[in-house]
Amino acid sequence: MAMPKAPQAFPRSEYLRRLSAVKTEMGRREVDLLVVISPANITYLTGYTSKSGYVPQALLVSFQEEEPTFITRRMDAPAGVHQMFIDRSRVVGYAEDLIANPEKDGWDAAIDLLLDSGHGRGCVAIEARFLQGPTIEKFRKRAPEAKLVDFGNAIDWIRGVKSDLEIIAMREAAKIADSAMHRAKEVIRPGVSEAHASAEIIAALIRGADGKVGTDVAPFHLCASPRTSTCHFSWTEDVFQDASQVNLEIAGVRHGYTSALMRTFSVGKPSDRLRQLHDGEAAGLEAALDAVKPGATCGDVAAAFTTTLRKHGFEKESRCGYAMGINWTEPTASLKLGDPTVLIPNMTFHLMLGNWIDEDLGYVISETFRVTENGVEVFGSFPREIVQI
Amino acid sequence: MAMPKAPQAFPRSEYLRRLSAVKTEMGRREVDLLVVISPANITYLTGYTSKSGYVPQALLVSFQEEEPTFITRRMDAPAGVHQMFIDRSRVVGYAEDLIANPEKDGWDAAIDLLLDSGHGRGCVAIEARFLQGPTIEKFRKRAPEAKLVDFGNAIDWIRGVKSDLEIIAMREAAKIADSAMHRAKEVIRPGVSEAHASAEIIAALIRGADGKVGTDVAPFHLCASPRTSTCHFSWTEDVFQDASQVNLEIAGVRHGYTSALMRTFSVGKPSDRLRQLHDGEAAGLEAALDAVKPGATCGDVAAAFTTTLRKHGFEKESRCGYAMGINWTEPTASLKLGDPTVLIPNMTFHLMLGNWIDEDLGYVISETFRVTENGVEVFGSFPREIVQI
Structure with missing residues (x-):
């Protein structure tokens, strides 16, 4: 045979x-x-x-x-x-x-x-x-x-411009990321080890959602206190504590197509400073999504975020995202001030608003989206909140 | 702070x-x-x-x-x-x-x-x-x-030559691989999906063994029927069947140090041809390990394997392994016919005897080892058998 x-x-x-x-x-x-x-x-x-x-x-x-x-x-x-x-x-x-x-x-x-x-x-x-x-x-x-x-x-x-079939794969991948983020909300607890939580979240990414398995494990980052100012770290041998903060960056994968999702978790009440940063970032995220439509540029989207965040008293030094598809980042358009790439329906991006302000304050939130005929479709549905445990 | x-x-x-x-x-x-x-x-x-x-x-x-x-x-x-x-x-x-x-x-x-x-x-x-x-x-x-x-x-x-502290990390990594291979033996069952089994095995690699967590997820390959002639594949959307064969390649990781382990699983009785290949490979593996000692060359180790396998009527085209340490393969010595690298105590290798004979017959077995003062220390302890489910 x-x-x-x-x-x-x-x-x-x-x-x-x-x-x-x-x-x-x-x-x-x-x-x-x-x-x-x-x-x-x-x-x-x-x-x-x-x-x-x-x-x-x-x-x-x-x-x-x-x-x-x-x-x-x-x-x-x-x-x-x-x-x-x-x-x-x-x-x-x-x-x-x-x-x-x-x-x-x-x-x-x-x-x-x-x-x-x-x-x-x-x-x-x-x-x-x-x-x-x-x-x-x-x-x-x-x-x-x-x-x-x-x-x-x-x-x-x-x-960069996806077919409708590719969009279906990215939607499926986003559902997997959503499902794993919900699993994270169940398993991040004081006294639980970062490794145990990571094992559960990664297992959820593989098992998939709606009968569609995750076809690969994408890069996975879990940056917990005192490492919340890092961004490409994995779990350590630590256990979560009362007042731990956890910055989680995950992605679902379907046949190579990758949809990413980032959220910040707080064991107990978040600090005032973290809450202020979240308010600015969440408002900036909405503003950025509002700016997405055919004919706008990548720079316009970044400007909408940056202007809104600034009103809340914060800056973000790194770019606001990038084209996304097979194997995570596409090395083409950036959601970055001044990027002239004109948005076209079915372009897909990771609006990556992770912001590592200083060694004491790091925060993450993101959405993966596509440009539609007249606006935006966000693939994920996980609440845009600091997930309080 | x-x-x-x-x-x-x-x-x-x-x-x-x-x-x-x-x-x-x-x-x-x-x-x-x-x-x-x-x-x-x-x-x-x-x-x-x-x-x-x-x-x-x-x-x-x-x-x-x-x-x-x-x-x-x-x-x-x-x-x-x-x-x-x-x-x-x-x-x-x-x-x-x-x-x-x-x-x-x-x-x-x-x-x-x-x-x-x-x-x-x-x-x-x-x-x-x-x-x-x-x-x-x-x-x-x-x-x-x-x-x-x-x-x-x-x-x-x-x-290439490890310190005793590095050897400790590789031993810990090997215990993690052993533990995950035992988990594989529990979860590979007819009717179970390849994705579910992979989720469980990878979770075991992260949870670790003896209180030492796996610090990373190494490349992971699960090649089940009809894909047993492939080698760098992952799980698919299939479920295991009666008579499925599963070739599994995993590795534990401690602080970057990686110890790999490969075994072949058979749901039900393995075919005669697979059994014959296993007998030759297992004998060849023993012969190769017997050849490991300071002063021998990498080529000598490969020759011991090749000669023994040939007596059983099989050939292996690819090399028999490579230096291993941080992030899996080290791009230096190969366990390959003619490789002149002289073995020195605390060199570490992946004796990788995966053998994809044709599109109908592929088989894997491997051990990660170090050269000792007078012979060899195999890091893992998983039985060298076709794991029959």
């Missing part, structure tokens, strides 16, 4: 639509072959989410052919056959002796494939930010007659 | 010992300033495990100074103050406007610090494999009088 195809996360027509958008950009840039390396972009174009990107692998998109070709380590090829929408003949495994081999590596196999498929004299685009200098040099040396160009983050920009 | 220091994972003397080993290598290479970028190497030299490495950050090790200096995004600096053994004045946060800024980024701040600290004319070593070409160009351009050299994976090689 050969490896069967997995139930596909999206229909073939959806992947062909995405490829078509990428090929339009290839045509504009006169690119014959695009070497996609970003794991999120490979997920976008094929449905593949297996975690083999720690070794060289690439999706080769030919302008002339309907389906792309994937080359990866041989032991990972069956996962490609199983999960990608493409024909099994288009998943190529390279020999295991290219692993931990100082002479040759998987990029050599990718270049061989590029040459064998007749693209050695064409215009070949790479995603240079995913390649080390010597690897780019290797492409130049081994395909000297190819015109090598950088495709930059063009695919990430194309991903 | 300023951010307090966390309870330190290791005493100051341990970090100074590690730094001293690195400075010896710097001296040998006549390096004045080493710019450490690898997150695992930063953990090694400071204790820092917060997840801020997705933006530019660096640990600057001066040959002349006792303590290094850490530069990171401002919102992450408090985590550095909290977790690193170094003085708080040595944790520098760069401005948030360097995030998502096409003109300047955190590397500019790191180069500013390098220049301000008087190293603009010295020999500056970087870890080039963690930098994109344009960033290396930026170092060259902005510090034109510095002699820029690549430190390669020299720190990773130094990390």
Whole structure:
């Protein structure tokens, strides 16, 4: 029995639509072959989410052919056959002796494939930010007659506007995040260890919601007193105390699509200063959401938040959010003062209002949303409060 | 109240010992300033495990100074103050406007610090494999009088031989993996969903063992029928069936130190072919462990496995394992035919005997071990069997 195809996360027509958008950009840039390396972009174009990107692998998109070709380590090829929408003949495994081999590596196999498929004299685009200098040099040396160009983050920009099917995945992911945040409200208690609470919350993120399982564990941050001025920390060996504050950043995941959610918890009554900051942030969040509509810019959304927060006597130094989709952040638009990106329906963002004012005061709140035809749809439904335990 | 220091994972003397080993290598290479970028190497030299490495950050090790200096995004600096053994004045946060800024980024701040600290004319070593070409160009351009050299994976090689304190952390991590593997044996049942079982196993990895919590979630792979020929997959929306096979790869983590463990589960009686493969692999595993002693090479260990497996009529194409420590794989020695690395006491390896023979037959078994004065210590104690449910 050969490896069967997995139930596909999206229909073939959806992947062909995405490829078509990428090929339009290839045509504009006169690119014959695009070497996609970003794991999120490979997920976008094929449905593949297996975690083999720690070794060289690439999706080769030919302008002339309907389906792309994937080359990866041989032991990972069956996962490609199983999960990608493409024909099994288009998943190529390279020999295991290219692993931990100082002479040759998987990029050599990718270049061989590029040459064998007749693209050695064409215009070949790479995603240079995913390649080390010597690897780019290797492409130049081994395909000297190819015109090598950088495709930059063009695919990430194309991903920025979601299809209705992608929006469904992000809604499902948000329901999972909601469900796990409710679980957090049940398990954060004085005397409970941060690790125990984290185990329960992460388990909820995996079990999912409404019969849809969480398909991955996204980055998870639980920053409890005295670490509430940190933001990318995990649980420690501590137990929650009376008067502990807990800043929680979680996300649900469906087939790579990620919806994040942040809330601040207080064991007992929050301090006056934390309450004041929350009031300003919650008002700023409403103002930012009110500013979301087609035609407004990302900068406008950030300005609405910043102006409102300032009225409450606070500043936020970091940006107010970023485009979100496959594997959390998309490296494109920021909800940042001055960002000129014009909002278009079905763009999706994490309005990330975490604010680490000083070593004594840190607070988090966030929502993941999409731009609609005339405003905004917030994916989550968890109350915008300091969750008092 | 300023951010307090966390309870330190290791005493100051341990970090100074590690730094001293690195400075010896710097001296040998006549390096004045080493710019450490690898997150695992930063953990090694400071204790820092917060997840801020997705933006530019660096640990600057001066040959002349006792303590290094850490530069990171401002919102992450408090985590550095909290977790690193170094003085708080040595944790520098760069401005948030360097995030998502096409003109300047955190590397500019790191180069500013390098220049301000008087190293603009010295020999500056970087870890080039963690930098994109344009960033290396930026170092060259902005510090034109510095002699820029690549430190390669020299720190990773130094990390290869563990101290007794590091071995304790790896033993603790292995107990956590054992405990979670026992949990897997309880929860893998026909009719149970892969997601539910994964939630329980991952929760066990976080709760830890013997009062020591798992401090992180390592990569987790559960490849169940019909996906037993894949290896970097996660749970799906399927439920286990009668006759399902499950290949499980997990790891416990203590303060970054990771001990991995793989076992194959069978719901009901395993097939004859799977049983034959297991017999060969288990015998090969014993032979490999018997070959471990100071003075033997990594290649000798692989040869012992390969020869024994071949007697049972099977081959394994991929390497038999790799050096293991902080954040799973160390990019140094491989348990691979011909690898000339000579074993030294307190080197630690993941003897990874996962073998994906074809699309119908995949099997996993592994142990994490250290080289002792006269042989081997296997960290885990889970039976080396096909776990029959």
